[in-house]
Amino acid sequence: MSAVDACASPAPEQASLTPPLTPPSKTAKLTKEKEEVPADINIPDNYVAWTLKNQKALPPITWENLWNELNYLSLAILTITPSIAIWGACTHKLCWQTLLFSVFYYYVTGLGITAGYHRLWAHRSYNASKPLQYFLAMAGAGAVEGSIKWWSRGHRAHHRYTDTDLDPYNAHRGLWWSHIGWMLVKPRRKPGVADVSDLSKNPVVRWQHRWYVHLIITCGFLLPMFICGLGWGDWKGGFVYAGAARLSFVHHSTFCVNSLAHWLGESPFDDKHTPRDHLVTALVTIGEGYHNFHHQFPMDYRNAIKWYQYDPTKWFIWVCSQFGLASHLKVFPDNEVRKGQLTMQLKRLWEQQEGLRFAPDSNDLPIISWESFQEQSLKRPLIVIAGFIHDVADFIDQHPGGAHLITKFIGRDATTAFFGGVYDHSNAAHNLLSMKRVGVLHGGTQLGLDDKAVPPAQRLRVARY
Amino acid sequence: MSAVDACASPAPEQASLTPPLTPPSKTAKLTKEKEEVPADINIPDNYVAWTLKNQKALPPITWENLWNELNYLSLAILTITPSIAIWGACTHKLCWQTLLFSVFYYYVTGLGITAGYHRLWAHRSYNASKPLQYFLAMAGAGAVEGSIKWWSRGHRAHHRYTDTDLDPYNAHRGLWWSHIGWMLVKPRRKPGVADVSDLSKNPVVRWQHRWYVHLIITCGFLLPMFICGLGWGDWKGGFVYAGAARLSFVHHSTFCVNSLAHWLGESPFDDKHTPRDHLVTALVTIGEGYHNFHHQFPMDYRNAIKWYQYDPTKWFIWVCSQFGLASHLKVFPDNEVRKGQLTMQLKRLWEQQEGLRFAPDSNDLPIISWESFQEQSLKRPLIVIAGFIHDVADFIDQHPGGAHLITKFIGRDATTAFFGGVYDHSNAAHNLLSMKRVGVLHGGTQLGLDDKAVPPAQRLRVARY
Ligand code: HEM
Ligand code: HEM
Ligand SMILES: [Fe+2]
Ligand SMILES: [Fe+2]
Ligand SMILES: [Fe+2]
Ligand SMILES: [Fe+2]
Numbered sequence: 001m002s003a004v005d006a007c008a009s010p011a012p013e014q015a016s017l018t019p020p021l022t023p024p025s026k027t028a029k030l031t032k033e034k035e036e037v038p039a040d041i042n043i044p045d046n047y048v049a050w051t052l053k054n055q056k057a058l059p060p061i062t063w064e065n066l067w068n069e070l071n072y073l074s075l076a077i078l079t080i081t082p083s084i085a086i087w088g089a090c091t092h093k094l095c096w097q098t099l100l101f102s103v104f105y106y107y108v109t110g111l112g113i114t115a116g117y118h119r120l121w122a123h124r125s126y127n128a129s130k131p132l133q134y135f136l137a138m139a140g141a142g143a144v145e146g147s148i149k150w151w152s153r154g155h156r157a158h159h160r161y162t163d164t165d166l167d168p169y170n171a172h173r174g175l176w177w178s179h180i181g182w183m184l185v186k187p188r189r190k191p192g193v194a195d196v197s198d199l200s201k202n203p204v205v206r207w208q209h210r211w212y213v214h215l216i217i218t219c220g221f222l223l224p225m226f227i228c229g230l231g232w233g234d235w236k237g238g239f240v241y242a243g244a245a246r247l248s249f250v251h252h253s254t255f256c257v258n259s260l261a262h263w264l265g266e267s268p269f270d271d272k273h274t275p276r277d278h279l280v281t282a283l284v285t286i287g288e289g290y291h292n293f294h295h296q297f298p299m300d301y302r303n304a305i306k307w308y309q310y311d312p313t314k315w316f317i318w319v320c321s322q323f324g325l326a327s328h329l330k331v332f333p334d335n336e337v338r339k340g341q342l343t344m345q346l347k348r349l350w351e352q353q354e355g356l357r358f359a360p361d362s363n364d365l366p367i368i369s370w371e372s373f374q375e376q377s378l379k380r381p382l383i384v385i386a387g388f389i390h391d392v393a394d395f396i397d398q399h400p401g402g403a404h405l406i407t408k409f410i411g412r413d414a415t416t417a418f419f420g421g422v423y424d425h426s427n428a429a430h431n432l433l434s435m436k437r438v439g440v441l442h443g444g445t446q447l448g449l450d451d452k453a454v455p456p457a458q459r460l461r462v463a464r465y
Numbered sequence: 466m467s468a469v470d471a472c473a474s475p476a477p478e479q480a481s482l483t484p485p486l487t488p489p490s491k492t493a494k495l496t497k498e499k500e501e502v503p504a505d506i507n508i509p510d511n512y513v514a515w516t517l518k519n520q521k522a523l524p525p526i527t528w529e530n531l532w533n534e535l536n537y538l539s540l541a542i543l544t545i546t547p548s549i550a551i552w553g554a555c556t557h558k559l560c561w562q563t564l565l566f567s568v569f570y571y572y573v574t575g576l577g578i579t580a581g582y583h584r585l586w587a588h589r590s591y592n593a594s595k596p597l598q599y600f601l602a603m604a605g606a607g608a609v610e611g612s613i614k615w616w617s618r619g620h621r622a623h624h625r626y627t628d629t630d631l632d633p634y635n636a637h638r639g640l641w642w643s644h645i646g647w648m649l650v651k652p653r654r655k656p657g658v659a660d661v662s663d664l665s666k667n668p669v670v671r672w673q674h675r676w677y678v679h680l681i682i683t684c685g686f687l688l689p690m691f692i693c694g695l696g697w698g699d700w701k702g703g704f705v706y707a708g709a710a711r712l713s714f715v716h717h718s719t720f721c722v723n724s725l726a727h728w729l730g731e732s733p734f735d736d737k738h739t740p741r742d743h744l745v746t747a748l749v750t751i752g753e754g755y756h757n758f759h760h761q762f763p764m765d766y767r768n769a770i771k772w773y774q775y776d777p778t779k780w781f782i783w784v785c786s787q788f789g790l791a792s793h794l795k796v797f798p799d800n801e802v803r804k805g806q807l808t809m810q811l812k813r814l815w816e817q818q819e820g821l822r823f824a825p826d827s828n829d830l831p832i833i834s835w836e837s838f839q840e841q842s843l844k845r846p847l848i849v850i851a852g853f854i855h856d857v858a859d860f861i862d863q864h865p866g867g868a869h870l871i872t873k874f875i876g877r878d879a880t881t882a883f884f885g886g887v888y889d890h891s892n893a894a895h896n897l898l899s900m901k902r903v904g905v906l907h908g909g910t911q912l913g914l915d916d917k918a919v920p921p922a923q924r925l926r927v928a929r930y
Contacts, residue, residue, distance in 0.1 A: 038869045045886040123865065160866075160888055195867055270892045296893040299865045330863070332893070335822050339896050339922035342817055346925040349814065352807055357800050398795070400588065400764045401625075402660055404503045421510040423625055427735045428761040428797070431804050454930050457804035460811040463928035465919050 038195040048192070052165060057189040066185075074183045077144070082248040088240025098228050098237040102246045105142075105224055107312075109250050110286045112139025113151075114313040118288070121199060122152040125301040125330045126317055132325040133204040140208075142219030143250045147209040149199050156194035158258070159298055162273045166192030171262035171274040179252075179259030220247060256284050261291035269296045269340040271347075279310060287311035296340055297332040305337065350462040359434030359455050362388075368439040377411035382438070384413040386452040389439040395432075419452065427456035434458075503660040513657070517630060522654040531650075539648045542609070547713040553705025563693050563702040567711045570607075570689055572777075574715050575751045577604025578616075579778040583722075583753070586664060587617040590766040590795045591782055597790040598669040605673075607684030608715045612674040614664050621659035623723070624763055627738045631657030636727035636739040644717075644724030685712060721749050726756035734761045734805040736812075744775060752776035761805055762797040770802065815927040824899030824920050827853075833904040842876035847903070849878040851917040854904040860897075884917065892921035899923075 044050065061069055116136030119125045128136065137148065145151055154168045161167040168191045169178045199205045208215060221243045228238025265278030275295040282289025282303075287310055290303040304311035320326040365388075368376075373389055376382055381392050383406070396403045401423060409417065418425055418433070425433075434455035509515065526534055581601030584590045593601065602613065610616060619633045626632040633656045634643045664670045673680060686708045693703025730743030740760040747754025747768075752775055755768040769776035785791040830853075833841075838854055841847055846857050848871070861868045866888060874882065883890055883898070890898075899920035 038867060040867075040887070041869055041873065043887060045881040047887055048885060048889065195869075198867070272892060296891050299863065333897070336893055336896050336900070336922075338817065338821055339823075340893050342814060342821065343892070343922050343925060345810075345814055346927070349807060349810055350925055352803065356803055356807065358804075398764065402503060402505075402663070404506055404660075408506065416510040420513060422505070422508060422512055424513065426761050427737060427808070428801055428805050432798070432801050435801070457801075457808050459930050460808060460815055461928055461930065462811070463926055465924050465926065 036197055036201060038197045040193045040195045043193060048161070048164075048166070051192065055189065057165065058186065060188070061185055069185045071184055071186055078180065078183070078251070081244050081251070084243075085240060085245035085248055088236070088244060092236050092240055094241055095232070095234055095237060097232045098234050098241050101224070101228060101231075101238075102242040105242050106246045106249055106253075107286065108139050109142040109219070109246070110253060111313060111316055112136050112141070113143045113145060113250070113254050114286050114288055115316050116140045117145070117148055117151050118155065119301055119313065119317065121148050121202075121205065122155040123298050124198070125299050126321070126326050127328040128320070129325050129327075130204070132320055133202075137204050137208040138215060138219050141212065141215035142223070142247075143254065144216045144220050144247060145251070145254060147212045148205045149196055149209050152199055153194055153196045154191060156196065157191035159295065160194055161192040162275070162295060164192075165189055169258040171258070175259050175263055178262060179255045253285055256281060257288045257291065261285070261289055265289075265292070267292045268344055269293050269337070271344065282310045287313040287315075293337075297337065299330050300332045301329045302331065346462055350464070353462050357435070358458055359431075360437055362440050362453070365437060365440050367442050369442045373439075373441060374411055381407070381410045383409045383411075384441050385415050385418050385433060387441050388434075388437045388453070389441055390433060390436040391438045392436055395436065415452075431455050431457045501662055501666060503662045505658045505660045508658060513626070513629075513631070516657065520654065522630065523651065525653070526650055534650045536649055536651055543645065543648070543716070546709050546716070549708075550705060550710035550713050553701070553709065557701050557705055559706055560697070560699055560702060562697045563699050563706050566689070566693060566696075566703075567707040570707050571711045571714055571718075572751065573604050574607040574684070574711070575718060576778060576781055577601050577606070578608050578610060578715070578719050579751050579753055580781050581605045582610070582613055582616050583620065584766055584778065584782065586613050586667075586670065587620040588763050589663070590764050591786070591791050592793045593785070594790050594792075595669070597785055598667075602669050602673040603680060603684050606677065606680035607688070607712075608719065609681045609685045609712060610716070610719060612677045613670045614661055614674050617664055618659055618661045619656060621661065622656035624760065625659055626657040627740070627760060629657075630654055634723040636723070640724050640728055643727060644720045718750055721746060722753045722756065726750070726754055730754075730757070732757045733809055734758050734802070736809065747775045752778040752780075758802075762802065764795050765797045766794045767796065811927055815929070818927050822900070823923055824896075825902055827905050827918070830902060830905050832907050834907045838904070838906060839876055846872070846875045848874045848876075849906050850880050850883050850898060852906050853899075853902045853918070854906055855898060855901040856903045857901055860901065880917075896920050896922045 040047075058069070059065065116133075117140050120128050120133075120136060140148065158167050158169055163170060163172050166189065168187060169182045171178045173181075221239060224242030224246070225235055225238035228242055229235035260281045261276060261278070262274040263276065264281055265276035267276055269277075269292050273295060275291040277290045277292040279289065281291065287303055288294070290305075290309060290311065293300075293305065294303045301317050302311060302314045304314060317326055317329060321329055368389055373382060373384065381396060383390050383392055392406055396406050399406050405417075405422070417423070434457075505512075523534070524530065581598075582605050585593050585598075585601060605613065623632050623634055628635060628637050631654065633652060634647050636643045638646075686704060689707035689711070690700055690703035693707055694700035725743070725746045726741060727739040728741065729746055730741035732741055734742075734757050738760060740756040742755045742757040744754065746756065752768055753759070755770075755774060755776065758765075758770065759768045766782050767776060767779045769779060782791055782794060786794055833854055838847060838849065846861060848855050848857055857871055861871050864871050870882075870887070882888070899922075
């Protein structure tokens with residue numbers, strides 16, 4: 001777990017493969033200046049291709065090398081926390097006050113990640129006042145998922161290199177990997193470069209990074225224990241339920257944004273990458289489940305754009321803005337959002353259109369003289385409508401208006417009758433008629449018939465450019 | 466009510482304005498031949514326009530003329546039946562056997578109309594064997610809505626002149642008129658011509674027309690009374706519930722096809738006329754609620770095309786076909802059905818597309834030399850990407866990748882970096898970029914850049930022909 005990574009000193013040969021961490025404070029002076037220059041200011045134009053091709057990765061995990069490759073500290077935290085919760089649940093009764101507080105505290109620490117780590121710091125989707133920033137930094141620490149800086153660096157790489165090996169939680173490596181696997185072993189590759197120099201300059205982020213270990217102990221465990229203990233005498237419940245159990249839920253809730261949100265649901269805005277939208281994901285992640293939208297418009301403070309979609313993180317940010325605690329809530333231009341939706345719908349219709357047969361147009365048909373038409377209609381049932389010659393052999397008996405109305409027009413022009421004189425045929429009838437075209441009458445396209453030559457189903461079409 | 470019309474002899478001056486009825490049997494010989502010639506075989510090509518313009522209609526109904534214009538017999542039947550039901554419900558307890566039988570008999574007589582009158586006779590959407598025809602003719606008589614021939618003639622006119630004054634239940638005249646109003650007064654106009662010569666030749670239809678009054682008394686009232694009476698001793702219940710109450714429900718159920726089905730719901734197949742699709746209508750009409758489909762494809766034995774939609778009439782016909790009682794179930798070619806759906810969806814997307822702003826293309830922009838581009842970028846932030854010059858002034862600080870990556874490229878070509886070298890921007894980013902075009906670089910469209918010049922949102926478009 002990141003909580004640990006943030007303070008463990010990596011083995012030297014591994015150093016370049018782990019996320020860049022705030023070094024021990026003695027070297028702080030030296031690195032401070034380095035950090036204020038964006039990490040990616042001087043990367044070459046072919047950085048992505050070059051790095052994927054030339055940077056060496058650790059070997060894949062196998063049963064043989066597993067024991068050497070495990071990240072034991074993350075593993076410990078991710079197994080011990082739920083174990084405490086289960087042991088506690090078996091030995092200590094849950095009282096309603098502790099239950100209520102645990103749920104409440106789940107939302108507080110969850111929002112620390114979603115409204116704080118994610119939307120504020122990783123994506124700069126709004127500005128937060130100092131008090132709100134300190135609140136979010138502490139609440140986020142209570143979720144024990146690493147410092148803001150470490151987390152945002154990984155998350156920015158995730159957005160920047162989505163679905164590639166430079167993405168630390170590359171969803172193409174499967175649900176298990178993107179959910180938790182990536183934390184349980186040593187990273188196979190250094191994540192792609194991502195700039196966090198803006199965060200290095202932020203005093204709240206630096207403060208949190210510096211006091212990170214103290215903060216996770218305080219906000220993750222001591223605070224909930226003290227509240228339950230002093231409040232209604234349930235010290236152990238505070239530790240077990242509001243501490244350990246709540247923390248396990250927050251962990252897997254956040255992890256779902258990397259796993260479930262890249263796997264379950266629809267892609268209404270773009271389908272180039274794995275992110276998806278789904279209500280279920282939103283429910284388990286405090287509103288981060290509209291992930292297809294989010295990857296397209298990451299600097300938007302919203303994940304859900306419709307009022308009825310579940311996005312409490314957005315609601316929280318909005319309420320903060322009403323109280324003057326947040327400002328400059330960013331939204332992507334609506335025109336562009338709707339373009340994405342339109343494109344996705346057109347893709348679907350394009351496929352439907354490709355699966356259909358349409359009528360031949362004049363260029364694909366032989367031109368027949370009136371005399372020849374007359375002659376040939378003696379042999380098979382031909383009818384002229386709107387300048388086209390139609391063979392209606394397979395339809396005479398099917399005609400809802402009766403066979404007599406069709407046979408009457410064999411060898412004749414039925415344009416007026418067909419176009420409303422006798423019966424104003426439906427668009428479906430026009431489409432069907434167009435499928436029976438076998439020729440064009442020479443000189444038959446009279447004035448005003450041009451628009452009648454295009455069957456209704458071919459007036460609007462999905463065109464490709 | 467039609468039950469009555471079918472045997473009432475209209476006043477002479479009115480004759481041409483009422484539906485054509487089977488004349489008394491003494492004249493049967495004479496009319497038989499006349500009937501076998503289709504009524505519309507010799508109508509002129511401009512029949513519809515001519516008739517609407519020149520045929521005189523009765524004056525509109527007002528409070529003054531109402532008493533003279535009422536159709537007292539229909540009015541009586543449509544008020545006395547529910548009155549009996551209400552009086553009965555107050556004076557006689559409903560036992561469960563009668564309840565069950567009434568519901569069952571509602572479906573039997575309802576199917577007589579939907580599977581018989583409507584889909585078999587009015588629309589010829591399948592062939593029925595003699596036993597099934599007799600069953601449907603009797604069940605339909607039990608619904609007391611006029612003889613097959615009278616009903617089908619009106620219904621064919623309804624399809625042929627939908628939403629015009631030649632349509633006996635023209636939905637444009639309001640919900641009340643299309644539901645019941647049209648029956649309560651003398652018809653304002655003769656319905657438009659519609660051929661029923663096929664029905665005049667059908668022995669079952671003729672048999673039902675001939676014995677119509679006997680049949681409605683027997684199937685509408687005597688049969689349910691005898692079944693409830695002999696079955697569980699509930700003679701009065703049989704009359705009140707399985708007779709009168711059931712009949713009122715069947716009436717309004719059928720009337721809903723003319724009112725509700727032309728008013729409530731969606732138009733997934735075509736929106737030229739009023740018919741609509743709605744589950745609620747389907748539920749109250751034994752499956753006739755997919756009326757938008759039905760008006761487009763009236764000779765299709767189905768109203769609902771998806772298996773999960775509620776269309777028991779279709780199920781009934783299908784089951785009959787499995788038992789050899791029905792055959793030649795007609796379905797409209799799927800290709801044409803899907804074209805209708807596609808067109809309707811394209812209409813929606815066309816409107817969405819019209820509401821959006823898209824990027825200018827090369828023809829709308831000035832061509833700028835590299836030198837001039839260099840010079841002008843000193844004054845405002847210009848960047849070349851894919852041969853276009855973009856002004857990014859309003860975006861530098863909004864850029865999720867950080868301002869530094871953009872400023873770095875002012876006065877330079879960022880094509881490679883933007884197109885994946887540094888970051889493989891989302892389609893949304895490409896769309897947004899295209900909105901910032903201010904010029905075309907002279908000689909800037911290199912080989913292989915052509916497809917990059919079209920923003921993703923403009924590769925698929927709804928085009929109009
Ligand atoms: C081969 C060409 C024709 C085709 C493909 C065709 C197709 C159709 C179709 C699909 C319908 C069902 C209702 C609808 O979709 O609107 C229909 C109904 C009808 N057609 Fe045609 N038709 C043709 C020719 C004609 C001609 C030449 C006439 C008139 C002289 C005519 C008169 C009618 C009438 C009166 C109906 C109404 C039937 C009713 O609703 O009861 N049709 N036709
Ligand atoms: C004016 C032109 C540009 C526009 C309109 C633009 C737009 C965007 C947008 C909308 C995003 C959000 C993510 C996405 O939608 O894919 C983004 C992210 C990004 N852009 Fe640009 N960009 C521009 C120029 C550049 C250039 C020239 C570079 C590189 C040299 C660059 C590098 C990045 C990076 C690295 C990200 C990822 C940020 C993250 O996810 O943390 N952009 N850009
Ligand atoms: Fe993601
Ligand atoms: Fe994100
Ligand atoms: Fe209708
Ligand atoms: Fe119909």
